[in-house]
Structures are given as structure tokens and as C-alpha cells.
Amino acid sequence: MHALSIKDLSKKYKSGVEALKSVSFDVQEGDFFALLGPNGAGKTTAIGIITSLVNKSSGSIEVFGHDLDKELAKAKSCIGVVPQEVNLNLFDYNFNILVNQAGFYGIPRSEGKKRAEQYLKQMQLWQKRKTNARSLSGGMKRRLMVARALVNRPKLLLLDEPTAGVDIETRRMMWDFLRDLNANGTTIILTTHYLEEAEQLCNKVAIIDEGKIIENDSMHNVLKKLKTEVFILNTEKPLDKAPEIDGYTTALKSPQEIEITVSQEQGVNDAFSTLQTSGVKVLSMRNKNSRLEELFLDLTKGQPGEGE
Amino acid sequence: MRIQLIGTIALVRKETGRVLRIWVQTLIPPGITMSLYFIIFGTLIGKRIGEMEGFPYMEYIAPGLVMMSVITNSYGNVVGSFFNAKIQGHIEELLVSPLSEVSIVIGYLAGGIIRGLAVATVVTFIALFFTQINIKHPLMTLFVIIMTAGVFSLAGLINAIFAKKFDDIAVIPSFVLAPLTYLGGVFYTVSLLPEFWQTLSRFNPILYMINSMRYSVIGISDVSIQNALMMIVVFFILLFSSAVILLKKGIGIRQ
The missing domain is CATH 3.40.50.300 (P-loop containing nucleotide triphosphate hydrolases)
Known part of the structure; x- marks a missing residue:
């Protein structure tokens, strides 16, 4: 009903x-x-x-x-x-x-x-x-x-x-x-x-x-409609520039924070393998925004506000 | 039907409880104001005036003063209570509930009538210190007080429905109610006025209410008592219906 x-x-x-x-x-x-x-x-x-x-x-x-x-x-x-x-x-x-x-x-x-x-x-x-x-x-x-x-x-x-x-x-x-x-x-x-x-x-x-x-x-x-997710990786040591990873978009947010955009079908395994090979040790990882927030921003092309 | 009955009782209880809970604001000020009227107009000036229509001046003005406080307080009670509910937003407690518009009007009306009755009792008690009061028609007195308090409670409710800011609830009592009450024969018989002003006074509804009260207490009136009582009842019905219609349409309370 x-x-x-x-x-x-x-x-x-x-x-x-x-x-x-x-x-x-x-x-x-x-x-x-x-x-x-x-x-x-x-x-x-x-x-x-x-x-x-x-x-x-x-x-x-x-x-x-x-x-x-x-x-x-x-x-x-x-x-x-x-x-x-x-x-x-x-x-x-x-x-x-x-x-x-x-x-x-x-x-x-x-x-x-x-x-x-x-x-x-x-x-x-x-x-x-x-x-x-x-x-x-x-x-x-x-x-x-x-x-x-x-x-x-x-x-x-x-x-x-x-x-x-x-x-x-x-x-x-x-x-x-x-x-x-x-x-x-x-x-x-x-x-x-x-x-x-x-x-x-x-x-x-x-x-x-x-x-x-x-x-x-x-x-x-x-x-499921969310096409990409953005993760923040905290590294053990400071970096000068964002590491280049094939197929991923990366950016250095701070010396010890890498922002990495991952498409839904990609997964994060390849990114971690590349980072390990490059000698970058990742201490922790978190979503930049909640998944729903990513989708919301994508759909509404704006920012979630503080009140209506 | 049961929901409406229980809901109406809850609102009546809330509104009458408010009058009694804040008695220092609701019952004491009219007592003090009317004491001053009795002292100044009754004892000091009244002695020089002598009799009015065959009654000592104090005894003549006492019913009018009771009615004056009933009018002011019943109006003030409902306009204040409803407008505060609007400003604070808790009028929404009623609007989202299944309570009908008739029940809401009855609830606020009851608060105003209880305040009117309570103030009438206080002022009558004070009047007894200054003059003797032998009520000629007690049931009519009660009827007139309840109905007049009802009329002005409903008028206060309608004022509050339209009001958008605090100024809007102060304008009517200051610029309409006060002049009409003072010119409604509280302190004098309209027969003292020149003919033009006598005729004009007969368009003042408060004249009929004050004279109904005076008739029920001391047995004299400037106007036909049947017409006066009928006018009060007609006003009551018109204002009650208007308040219900306004609430149904959501004027001033729904966007």
C-alpha cells in the first residue's frame, strides 16, 4: 500500500x-x-x-x-x-x-x-x-x-x-x-x-x-548510477607531486594527501599496485564525499546547502 | 466526532490554563486599573456629580466598568494568545492535527470568555468596596458577560489571524476599541448628549453591550434591551462564522 x-x-x-x-x-x-x-x-x-x-x-x-x-x-x-x-x-x-x-x-x-x-x-x-x-x-x-x-x-x-x-x-x-x-x-x-x-x-x-x-x-x-568516486589517500611520507597512475586521475591535495578519482568498473587494486611499486606507502583511505553526495552534486550541478 | 470533542477540550484546557497560569498578567492589572477608576471617577469626581438616572454615580458606572474590563481583556487574551502562537510557530501544532476550524475557534473563544468572566469577578469584587451592588437579573448578567466576552474574543481572534506584526495587534485596541468603549456610555447616559451625538452613539455596538449590562444589574438602559441582546447575539454569530471561514481558507496562517 x-x-x-x-x-x-x-x-x-x-x-x-x-x-x-x-x-x-x-x-x-x-x-x-x-x-x-x-x-x-x-x-x-x-x-x-x-x-x-x-x-x-x-x-x-x-x-x-x-x-x-x-x-x-x-x-x-x-x-x-x-x-x-x-x-x-x-x-x-x-x-x-x-x-x-x-x-x-x-x-x-x-x-x-x-x-x-x-x-x-x-x-x-x-x-x-x-x-x-x-x-x-x-x-x-x-x-x-x-x-x-x-x-x-x-x-x-x-x-x-x-x-x-x-x-x-x-x-x-x-x-x-x-x-x-x-x-x-x-x-x-x-x-x-x-x-x-x-x-x-x-x-x-x-x-x-x-x-x-x-x-x-x-x-x-x-x-549504482554513480560513475566515479573520489578517494583521499594518506601517505606515510610527504610527496613533491602526485604520483602518475595509468587510467586514474590523481592530484596532490597536501604533501601527504593524494586525491584519486576511480571509475566504477576500475576498482582500486591497480592503483594500489602502482603506488606500492613506486614505493608510496598508503596509511589510510577515505571517501572525499559520501557516495550519495557525489551523485547529488553530479545531478544537481551544485552544492548541498545548509538550509532551505 | 470523538476526536473533535477530545481535541476541543484539550485546546479549551490549554487556553483557560494559560489565563490562570499567568494570572499576574491576566487578572491583576485590570483589578488595579478598575480600582483607580472607582477611586477617581467614583469616589472623588462622583461625589460632585451626584446622581445619574436616579442612582448614585458609583453605582451607575460600576456595570459599565465591569463590561469595559471584560471587553478589553477578552479581546487582549485571544489576540495575544493566537498571535503569539503564530509568531512562535506553534499554531502549527493545531494546523497539522485533525482538529477542525470550528474546534480551534471554540478553544480560543473559551480562553477569552474565561478571562472575561474571571476579570468580571475581580472587578465586581473590587466594586463592592466602593458601592453596593444588587444584581437585578443575575442570569442576564451572566449571559451578557459571556456573550460580550465571546464577541470580543472572536474579534481578537480575527485581528490576530490578519496580523503580521506586533503593531497590527495594537492598532485596533488603541484606535478602535478604546474610543468606542469610552464613548459607549460607561460614564454617562447618552441622553445627556446633543441629539446628533446621541444618534451617532447608536451606531456604536459597545453602547448596547454596556447598557445590557447596566440593565441586568440596576435595571435601566438607554436603549431597548431586546434590541441590545439581539445585537450581541447577531455579532457573536457573524464573528464566529467569519473566524471559521478565515481559518478554513488559511488566511494569515497558511501560505
């Missing part, structure tokens, strides 16, 4: 900006779906329309079979959303924020309290239940927004850059949590500028650019 089905969705703002141009894509139930794109590509507009915070210009959306134009309340009951910007009531107690949100979804207060406790504990915020959101750090606010999005136990969770600006520890904790959530049946749609995050978490990916979907496939298939 489709968790989300979008057909010919368009949005033209009053300013004349066409944020979405006849966008269509489906998300299957159980998917962990990455919606990627550069700044202003239309990701947040798409999330806004799905959650009815933005009015569409044309097109149709179904959430678990409920048409947003005909069964809006039923569709909304299936959705939880973590927005890009902090939108918490900064003066209310964190516990109350969750209990109230549960109430708005028709969950009785006694049950809402239980769920608030469960998700505050899971997000490691239970100690902060009696403080207000204003006193939380940036990472804690993000976790609180995740907890709030879960109180109605949504079948479809929309995350608009949920880990923007959070520390590495929190990000890893969120990744583990989201993986578990997805494994337990929640369909998740994620927008992020951390392409490593999408590569690590998601099984499906759509790339949107200038309001149009330019790629939509499984993560595995999308990554």
Missing part, C-alpha cells in the same frame, strides 16, 4: 515563485524515504502541502488512501511531522506540550500522559519534563519536536532536517531511534542536507531540483 501518493503536485506562491512543478512520486508503506534537493528545491514546500500548512496550487495527495481534499482529518491522523524550524510553545512545560498535542489528535488525556512519558524518556528528556521549552538546548528542542510528532503514533512520519545543528552524539542517537521506529513499521520521509544521513538510513531516495523530481529510485539503484 502507498503510505503517500503524490500526483502532479504544483505550487506557485503569490510572489510568482513556482516551488513545485507537477511533482509525482509514491512512498510505499514501511519505506525510509529520503527527499533530497538543494536550497529552494521545493522539499519544505512539499512537506508543507502534505501536512496542510501550505495550500497547493494543483494536484492531489493521498495518505494511506485518504485524499487530502476529501478526508483531510483522517489523513492528518496518520501523519506526524518534525518541522525544519523550531515551532514549540517556548513558555509551556515540555510535558504539557506533548499531552496537549496528543489531545489535538483526539487522544484522551490519561493516555496522552502515558505517551508523553514514553516518548520523553525515549528522547532522553524526561528529566526536563517540568521545565519549559525555552530553557532547552537546540538539540533538546529538536528531540522534543520528534517526541511531539510521535504522540499520535503516526503511520507516516515526516522529518524536515531533524538533525540540523545537533551534536554528533545526539545525531547518532536519533539515527538509532529512527531505524528502530522504521523497523517497527513506521514509514518515514526524511529531508536532510547531510547526505551521509540519507545514505545510512534510507532505502528509497528522490532528488528534487527546481521544483521537479530528477531522480526517484531505491538507494541501491541510485548509488
Whole structure:
């Protein structure tokens, strides 16, 4: 079953900006779906329309079979959303924020309290239940927004850059949590500028650019389209110039760093053999960018930004 | 239906809880302001004025002062609460939920009415220190307070829906509500005015609300009480419908 089905969705703002141009894509139930794109590509507009915070210009959306134009309340009951910007009531107690949100979804207060406790504990915020959101750090606010999005136990969770600006520890904790959530049946749609995050978490990916979907496939298939990868090799001794290796493009990034471009069918064995013959000892190797990032840059011909 | 009921109760609880949680901001200031009115207009100037329509001046102005604080506070409560929710962004908590527009309006309306009732109680209690109040028609008093608080809560909500900056929520209370309230017969009977101003005053809806309150408390009114009550009910229905339609269209809250 489709968790989300979008057909010919368009949005033209009053300013004349066409944020979405006849966008269509489906998300299957159980998917962990990455919606990627550069700044202003239309990701947040798409999330806004799905959650009815933005009015569409044309097109149709179904959430678990409920048409947003005909069964809006039923569709909304299936959705939880973590927005890009902090939108918490900064003066209310964190516990109350969750209990109230549960109430708005028709969950009785006694049950809402239980769920608030469960998700505050899971997000490691239970100690902060009696403080207000204003006193939380940036990472804690993000976790609180995740907890709030879960109180109605949504079948479809929309995350608009949920880990923007959070520390590495929190990000890893969120990744583990989201993986578990997805494994337990929640369909998740994620927008992020951390392409490593999408590569690590998601099984499906759509790339949107200038309001149009330019790629939509499984993560595995999308990554297969990557023609070349760039690796950084750290050498034991400093070099004067980049070693020449037949069939590979090399460059010296620093005296002890060689950048080497490898096409998909080439592999790296030949390069290492040549380096060994030349007496260059390689201590370590890493991808210059994540594979998805390479593909993203190739497809969008630009740079991934810091926010939309 | 059950979702709407539980959701509405949750929002009503949140909005009324806000009034009581920040009682220093919501209940004390009107108490202090009205005490000053009673001292200055009632005790000091009122003694020189003597009677108005056969009642001691203090007793005459007390219902109007209660209504004045109900109007100001119910309006201020909803315009402030809804606009803050818009500015902070947490209005989205409601917009993404299955809660209907009618439920959202009822939730904010309840907050404004509770604030109006609470302030009316505080001001009436203060008035008892200055004059005696024997309410002639208690049920009508309650009805008039609730409905007037409702009308101005809805007006505040509509103001907040359109408002884009803080100036936009300050303009109406300062330039529309305050003059209409002061010229709505709180401190005088319109029969004292020249005929032109009497006629003009009858276009002021607040005149009807203040006189409804005065009638329900001391039994006199400058206007027909039936017309006054009907006007309050009509305003309530019109503003309630307008607020629901505006929210449905997403004016000021959806792009």
C-alpha cells in the first residue's frame, strides 16, 4: 500500500515563485524515504502541502488512501511531522506540550500522559519534563519536536532536517531511534542536507531540483548510477607531486594527501599496485564525499546547502 | 466526532490554563486599573456629580466598568494568545492535527470568555468596596458577560489571524476599541448628549453591550434591551462564522 501518493503536485506562491512543478512520486508503506534537493528545491514546500500548512496550487495527495481534499482529518491522523524550524510553545512545560498535542489528535488525556512519558524518556528528556521549552538546548528542542510528532503514533512520519545543528552524539542517537521506529513499521520521509544521513538510513531516495523530481529510485539503484568516486589517500611520507597512475586521475591535495578519482568498473587494486611499486606507502583511505553526495552534486550541478 | 470533542477540550484546557497560569498578567492589572477608576471617577469626581438616572454615580458606572474590563481583556487574551502562537510557530501544532476550524475557534473563544468572566469577578469584587451592588437579573448578567466576552474574543481572534506584526495587534485596541468603549456610555447616559451625538452613539455596538449590562444589574438602559441582546447575539454569530471561514481558507496562517 502507498503510505503517500503524490500526483502532479504544483505550487506557485503569490510572489510568482513556482516551488513545485507537477511533482509525482509514491512512498510505499514501511519505506525510509529520503527527499533530497538543494536550497529552494521545493522539499519544505512539499512537506508543507502534505501536512496542510501550505495550500497547493494543483494536484492531489493521498495518505494511506485518504485524499487530502476529501478526508483531510483522517489523513492528518496518520501523519506526524518534525518541522525544519523550531515551532514549540517556548513558555509551556515540555510535558504539557506533548499531552496537549496528543489531545489535538483526539487522544484522551490519561493516555496522552502515558505517551508523553514514553516518548520523553525515549528522547532522553524526561528529566526536563517540568521545565519549559525555552530553557532547552537546540538539540533538546529538536528531540522534543520528534517526541511531539510521535504522540499520535503516526503511520507516516515526516522529518524536515531533524538533525540540523545537533551534536554528533545526539545525531547518532536519533539515527538509532529512527531505524528502530522504521523497523517497527513506521514509514518515514526524511529531508536532510547531510547526505551521509540519507545514505545510512534510507532505502528509497528522490532528488528534487527546481521544483521537479530528477531522480526517484531505491538507494541501491541510485548509488549504482554513480560513475566515479573520489578517494583521499594518506601517505606515510610527504610527496613533491602526485604520483602518475595509468587510467586514474590523481592530484596532490597536501604533501601527504593524494586525491584519486576511480571509475566504477576500475576498482582500486591497480592503483594500489602502482603506488606500492613506486614505493608510496598508503596509511589510510577515505571517501572525499559520501557516495550519495557525489551523485547529488553530479545531478544537481551544485552544492548541498545548509538550509532551505 | 470523538476526536473533535477530545481535541476541543484539550485546546479549551490549554487556553483557560494559560489565563490562570499567568494570572499576574491576566487578572491583576485590570483589578488595579478598575480600582483607580472607582477611586477617581467614583469616589472623588462622583461625589460632585451626584446622581445619574436616579442612582448614585458609583453605582451607575460600576456595570459599565465591569463590561469595559471584560471587553478589553477578552479581546487582549485571544489576540495575544493566537498571535503569539503564530509568531512562535506553534499554531502549527493545531494546523497539522485533525482538529477542525470550528474546534480551534471554540478553544480560543473559551480562553477569552474565561478571562472575561474571571476579570468580571475581580472587578465586581473590587466594586463592592466602593458601592453596593444588587444584581437585578443575575442570569442576564451572566449571559451578557459571556456573550460580550465571546464577541470580543472572536474579534481578537480575527485581528490576530490578519496580523503580521506586533503593531497590527495594537492598532485596533488603541484606535478602535478604546474610543468606542469610552464613548459607549460607561460614564454617562447618552441622553445627556446633543441629539446628533446621541444618534451617532447608536451606531456604536459597545453602547448596547454596556447598557445590557447596566440593565441586568440596576435595571435601566438607554436603549431597548431586546434590541441590545439581539445585537450581541447577531455579532457573536457573524464573528464566529467569519473566524471559521478565515481559518478554513488559511488566511494569515497558511501560505
